[in-house]
Amino acid sequence: xxxxxxxxxxxxxxxxxxxxxxxxxxxxxxxxxxxxxxxxxxxxxxxxxxxxxxxxxxxxxxxxxxxxxxxxxxxxxxxxxxxxxxxxxxxxxxxxxxxxxxxxxxxxxxxxxxxxxxxxxxxxxxxxxxxxxxxxxxxxxxxxxxxxxxxxxxxxxxxxxxxxxxxxxxxxxxxxxxxxxxxxxxxxxxxxxxxxxxxxxxxxxxxxxxxxxxxxxxxxxxxxxxxxxxxxxxxxxxxxxxxxxxxxxxxxxxxxxxxxxxxxxxxxxxxxxxxxxxxxxxxxxxxxxxxxxxxxxxxxxxxxxxxxxxxxxxxxxxxxxxxxxxxxxxxxxxxxxxxxxxxxxxxxxxxxxxxxxxxxxxxxxxxxxxxxxxxxxxxxxxxxxxxxxxxxxxxxxxx
Ligand code: ADP
Ligand code: ASP
Ligand code: MG
Numbered sequence: 601x602x603x604x605x606x607x608x609x610x611x612x613x614x615x616x617x618x619x620x621x622x623x624x625x626x627x628x629x630x631x632x633x634x635x636x637x638x639x640x641x642x643x644x645x646x647x648x649x650x651x652x653x654x655x656x657x658x659x660x661x662x663x664x665x666x667x668x669x670x671x672x673x674x675x676x677x678x679x680x681x682x683x684x685x686x687x688x689x690x691x692x693x694x695x696x697x698x699x700x701x702x703x704x705x706x707x708x709x710x711x712x713x714x715x716x717x718x719x720x721x722x723x724x725x726x727x728x729x730x731x732x733x734x735x736x737x738x739x740x741x742x743x744x745x746x747x748x749x750x751x752x753x754x755x756x757x758x759x760x761x762x763x764x765x766x767x768x769x770x771x772x773x774x775x776x777x778x779x780x781x782x783x784x785x786x787x788x789x790x791x792x793x794x795x796x797x798x799x800x801x802x803x804x805x806x807x808x809x810x811x812x813x814x815x816x817x818x819x820x821x822x823x824x825x826x827x828x829x830x831x832x833x834x835x836x837x838x839x840x841x842x843x844x845x846x847x848x849x850x851x852x853x854x855x856x857x858x859x860x861x862x863x864x865x866x867x868x869x870x871x872x873x874x875x876x877x878x879x880x881x882x883x884x885x886x887x888x889x890x891x892x893x894x895x896x897x898x899x900x901x902x903x904x905x906x907x908x909x910x911x912x913x914x915x916x917x918x919x920x921x922x923x924x925x926x927x928x929x930x931x932x933x934x935x936x937x938x939x940x941x942x943x944x945x946x947x948x949x950x951x952x953x954x955x956x957x958x959x960x961x962x963x964x965x966x967x968x969x970x971x972x973x974x975x976x977x978x979x980x981x982x983x984x985x986x987x988x989x990x991x992x993x994x995x996x997x998x999x
């Protein structure tokens with residue numbers, strides 16, 4: 601008997617037929633004498649619809665109420681899944697995040713899971729039930745409902761697998777594994793049978809949405825055996841694991857379209873100014889990614905950095921409000937950009953990788969706006985109109 605945590609994403613639950621199909625997978629594992637915990641996302645685009653409803657009221661809605669609203673998507677899903685399983689003759693019970701003992705911090709919208717009290721889940725498993733848990737949500741110390749960030753149901757599943765010491769955590773989705781790039785955009789993308797935690801984490805962090813990056817981080821930390829599989833095609837999928845022996849130079853290409861550039865001109869070139877600027881952004885919880893600072897010309901300098909698009913208005917508001925304190929002349933933005941990244945653990949020992957990427961972009965007529973590198977990735981920012989061309993050219997250069 602194994603303990604299996606299996607998570608179904610929104611597209612795998614989008615209608616009654618798909619819900620039945622997903623429940624069928626859980627039922628079949630249950631009938632093989634396994635203990636099964638099912639984690640569900642909201643159905644289809646339910647979360648997007650809820651966000652649109654809130655935005656229709658106003659852009660600055662209360663984060664607390666937003667979490668109350670967004671958590672209902674997963675709550676509907678879990679009840680429907682438990683009903684479906686029961687209808688199939690499989691005893692099942694659904695639990696919200698708080699009922700499942702998922703304790704988070706108080707950061708509404710981006711809460712972190714602090715601990716999981718597994719007593720209720722264990723008691724239900726001991727009663728021979730399939731336990732259906734709402735993904736993406738938990739409870740803050742105050743008792744309020746929290747959500748843990750878009751795409752966060754993957755992280756709920758891995759956190760539960762870690763806390764329950766499950767034998768395996770299976771992420772069921774609408775593709776049959778992790779590919780060298782998004783297979784919906786890159787038609788000749790190749791599927792990985794296995795991939796390193798580190799490479800997967802970097803791909804996920806750079807925009808490959810197939811796994812929530814925090815789920816990979818957590819799987820690595822707790823040694824959770826993680827698999828990505830299709831809900832619709834029976835197959836082995838991709839295993840995410842500790843070390844893959846033979847490192848490829850490049851294991852994948854990811855694209856992040858949720859990027860905007862901010863340029864500050866005429867920033868006084870003096871010690872402490874950069875620190876003041878970025879600590880002001882950090883205080884507002886604005887995540888800065890790529891930073892580019894050309895050499896100063898005279899007393900003034902400029903700086904360009906990227907932020908997630910949803911933080912753009914907030915960042916500009918904050919910068920405009922503190923223009924005299926930060927001592928700069930003007931701020932401009934560009935949200936018609938995207939980031940393309942290549943990821944590979946073998947990259948550090950292969951000197952030709954960067955030039956191959958830049959040559960591919962050059963041959964495709966794509967202008968590179970900013971570059972950033974780490975041991976296992978190279979990212980470039982390009983204009984939105986070059987996005988598809990650049991993505992395909994870079995992938996073709998390595999696969
Ligand atoms: P779910 O609703 O199951 O959580 P997501 O939409 O979050 O599914 O993630 C699955 C999607 O991730 C796929 O449909 C695919 O378009 C996208 N994707 C992006 N990069 C990759 C990749 N490297 N490999 C596989 N899928 C990817
Ligand atoms: N329903 C949430 C979202 O759409 C969480 C998830 O699907 O993982 O972001
Ligand atoms: Mg997802």
